[in-house]
Amino acid sequence: MNAVAKPREDRAAVIETRRLGKVYSEGSEAEVVALRDVDLRIGRGEFVAIMGPSGSGKSTLMNLLGCLDTPSSGTYLCDGVDVATLDAEARAELRLEKIGFVFQGFNLLPRMSALENVAMPMGYANVNREERMRRAHEALAAVGLGNREAHRPSEMSGGQQQRVAIARAMINQPPILLADEPTGALDSKTGEEILALFKRLQQDGHTVVLITHDPDVAQHCDRIFSMRDGRLSEEARA
Amino acid sequence: MNPMEVLHTAFYALRGNWMRSALTSLGVIIGIAAVIVMVSVGQGTQAEIDKLVSGLGSNRLDISPGSGRGFGGIRIAGANNFTLKQDDADAIRAEIPEVQYVASSLRGNSQVVYAENNWSTSWQGVQPDWFDINGWVLASGDGFDARAYSGAAKSVILGETVRRELFGDDDPLGQTVRIGRVPFTVVGTLKPKGQGGFGQDQDDVMVVPLETARRRLMGAMGLPPGAVMQIALGVANANDLDYVQGEVEGLLRQRHKLQPGAEDDFNVRNIAEIIATRTATTNLMSKLLGAVATICLVIGGIGIMNIMLVSVTERIREIGLRMAVGAGPRDVRRQFLAEAMLISMIGGVIGIAIGIVGALLVGKFSDLPVQVNANVVGLAATFSIATGLFFGYYPARKASLLDPIEALRQQ
Numbered sequence: 001m002n003a004v005a006k007p008r009e010d011r012a013a014v015i016e017t018r019r020l021g022k023v024y025s026e027g028s029e030a031e032v033v034a035l036r037d038v039d040l041r042i043g044r045g046e047f048v049a050i051m052g053p054s055g056s057g058k059s060t061l062m063n064l065l066g067c068l069d070t071p072s073s074g075t076y077l078c079d080g081v082d083v084a085t086l087d088a089e090a091r092a093e094l095r096l097e098k099i100g101f102v103f104q105g106f107n108l109l110p111r112m113s114a115l116e117n118v119a120m121p122m123g124y125a126n127v128n129r130e131e132r133m134r135r136a137h138e139a140l141a142a143v144g145l146g147n148r149e150a151h152r153p154s155e156m157s158g159g160q161q162q163r164v165a166i167a168r169a170m171i172n173q174p175p176i177l178l179a180d181e182p183t184g185a186l187d188s189k190t191g192e193e194i195l196a197l198f199k200r201l202q203q204d205g206h207t208v209v210l211i212t213h214d215p216d217v218a219q220h221c222d223r224i225f226s227m228r229d230g231r232l233s234e235e236a237r238a
Numbered sequence: 239m240n241p242m243e244v245l246h247t248a249f250y251a252l253r254g255n256w257m258r259s260a261l262t263s264l265g266v267i268i269g270i271a272a273v274i275v276m277v278s279v280g281q282g283t284q285a286e287i288d289k290l291v292s293g294l295g296s297n298r299l300d301i302s303p304g305s306g307r308g309f310g311g312i313r314i315a316g317a318n319n320f321t322l323k324q325d326d327a328d329a330i331r332a333e334i335p336e337v338q339y340v341a342s343s344l345r346g347n348s349q350v351v352y353a354e355n356n357w358s359t360s361w362q363g364v365q366p367d368w369f370d371i372n373g374w375v376l377a378s379g380d381g382f383d384a385r386a387y388s389g390a391a392k393s394v395i396l397g398e399t400v401r402r403e404l405f406g407d408d409d410p411l412g413q414t415v416r417i418g419r420v421p422f423t424v425v426g427t428l429k430p431k432g433q434g435g436f437g438q439d440q441d442d443v444m445v446v447p448l449e450t451a452r453r454r455l456m457g458a459m460g461l462p463p464g465a466v467m468q469i470a471l472g473v474a475n476a477n478d479l480d481y482v483q484g485e486v487e488g489l490l491r492q493r494h495k496l497q498p499g500a501e502d503d504f505n506v507r508n509i510a511e512i513i514a515t516r517t518a519t520t521n522l523m524s525k526l527l528g529a530v531a532t533i534c535l536v537i538g539g540i541g542i543m544n545i546m547l548v549s550v551t552e553r554i555r556e557i558g559l560r561m562a563v564g565a566g567p568r569d570v571r572r573q574f575l576a577e578a579m580l581i582s583m584i585g586g587v588i589g590i591a592i593g594i595v596g597a598l599l600v601g602k603f604s605d606l607p608v609q610v611n612a613n614v615v616g617l618a619a620t621f622s623i624a625t626g627l628f629f630g631y632y633p634a635r636k637a638s639l640l641d642p643i644e645a646l647r648q649q
Contacts, residue, residue, distance in 0.1 A: 101562045
């Protein structure tokens with residue numbers, strides 16, 4: 001139904017998991033199997049939703065896909081890099097290059113202006129200050145907030161804050177954008193605007209993975225996966 | 239992140255809580271100020287002792303007339319009762335072999351005139367060993383020969399200050415100056431020594447042979463025959479000083495026929511003792527300030543650690559977010575270390591300023607010698623940075639070990 005939904009196997013996978021599993025407190029009585037044998041393949045430029053009720057394991061999957069955590073079993077290739085072999089320092093570097101995060105609660109630093117918030121991740125990429133400010137300036141303009149650079153997060157609406165957060169996520173030009181309930185704290189009209197922004201990013205070649213429990217939000221995506229009891233399955237689109 | 243960026247970020251983080259940061263650095267401020275005062279007093283004293291030693295030599299004893307044990311009792315003006323005689327000096331030379339140099343001397347003040355220049359200064363009437371004991375070296379001229387001493391020649395050697403005041407750029411050698419009413423021939427000048435251990439100008443002096451002084455310059459003062467005002471002794475080996483002092487005291491008591499129990503009618507001054515006393519006073523002072531500095535720096539450091547731990551807890555979400563966008567454990571550790579270091583560095587800078595002012599005030603309002611120099615500042619800066627690094631490490635490490643998932647979940 002969508003021009004972008006080409007045969008998937010043709011594209012280079014930017015996210016690929018094989019029999020990915022995650023177990024918390026392994027071996028103890030409190031053992032929780034959060035993820036079982038998840039096989040997931042997402043090509044470059046796809047817009048994908050992962051749905052599921054709370055406790056289904058979708059947060060665990062998001063943490064693994066975001067290289068914030070390491071799997072208990074199976075492999076995850078993040079843009080071709082096997083994450084299991086990396087230590088905390090190397091995973092940080094991978095996140096810096098490959099992944100942009102968008103959170104439900106925006107997570108902007110309250111004492112910094114919008115511009116500084118957007119520029120912040122580039123500091124860890126050793127981009128010099130002038131270049132950083134220039135690119136942050138462009139990124140803010142691209143999300144339609146060119147006139148809000150000096151504003152603090154507390155001086156902006158939820159939708160504006162989320163757009164700052166998206167600009168921040170994209171500032172290092174990562175191939176993967178991970179959004180965890182990005183519209184959860186917004187009214188439906190603002191939510192639509194944010195989703196439209198994601199679509200635009202997708203058209204620019206970014207891969208967007210959206211985690212949500214809201215079916216209406218998921219409908220904007222090309223493919224929808226659903227998590228239940230740690231297992232992932234792709235839903236057929238109507 | 240490059241170091242400047244890290245500092246920049248740290249600065250903004252601290253500015254957000256500037257009152258708290260300022261209070262936290264208070265301990266470091268006091269500690270560093272104490273370090274500065276301590277080291278300045280220590281160095282001042284050392285410099286004073288060095289001057290004393292270089293000016294007077296440490297292996298020496300000075301014998302002067304009168305009782306030196308007058309503390310609390312009646313003090314007799316030593317120079318006015320002439321109990322020391324030239325014979326005493328000769329006896330010491332003859333009977334105490336450990337004594338290398340003996341020089342008795344007379345001294346006084348006089349007006350000295352050359353052409354239209356005149357200068358009021360002090361003179362010393364000396365024996366040959368006086369130059370060695372006091373470490374005086376001739377800058378020009380031949381000085382006194384043996385006949386000058388025995389024949390009470392009217393020859394004079396000028397200290398640098400006197401030479402400058404009388405002759406300026408002219409050559410003084412062979413010229414005639416008048417001391418009081420008596421004409422003297424200038425036969426030498428002394429190499430300058432500069433300021434003495436007690437702040438006096440050591441070069442403001444003239445030297446004449448002892449007998450010349452006795453006959454030509456002491457005349458009106460009614461000196462008893464053979465009396466001298468001071469006998470200076472040089473001892474070859476510093477370890478013999480105490481022994482020689484005992485021997486000298488015994489010999490002089492015997493020669494002066496003092497009954498057991500009677501007070502000495504002379505006073506032996508041991509430079510080494512004076513130095514030891516001064517050093518001890520300063521050491522005590524230094525230790526006290528050192529203790530204050532250590533306690534302040536430790537308390538200041540603990541304050542920094544405390545505030546940094548609070549800061550890490552408060553900013554868990556920020557840390558989680560920074561980690562999510564790509565900050566590694568190393569970046570996080572550096573950031574918090576930089577903040578701790580910045581607090582202590584700012585404290586250090588303020589402490590250095592207060593310390594320097596404090597040291598100068600101590601120098602002005604107490605009799606402790608004070609010397610402030612760049613080394614002290616460097617030392618204090620090092621101490622302040624070290625405090626920040628040492629006490630900031632644990633909180634910084636704690637922050638760097640946070641799990642980003644847990645950190646992001648925190649409220």
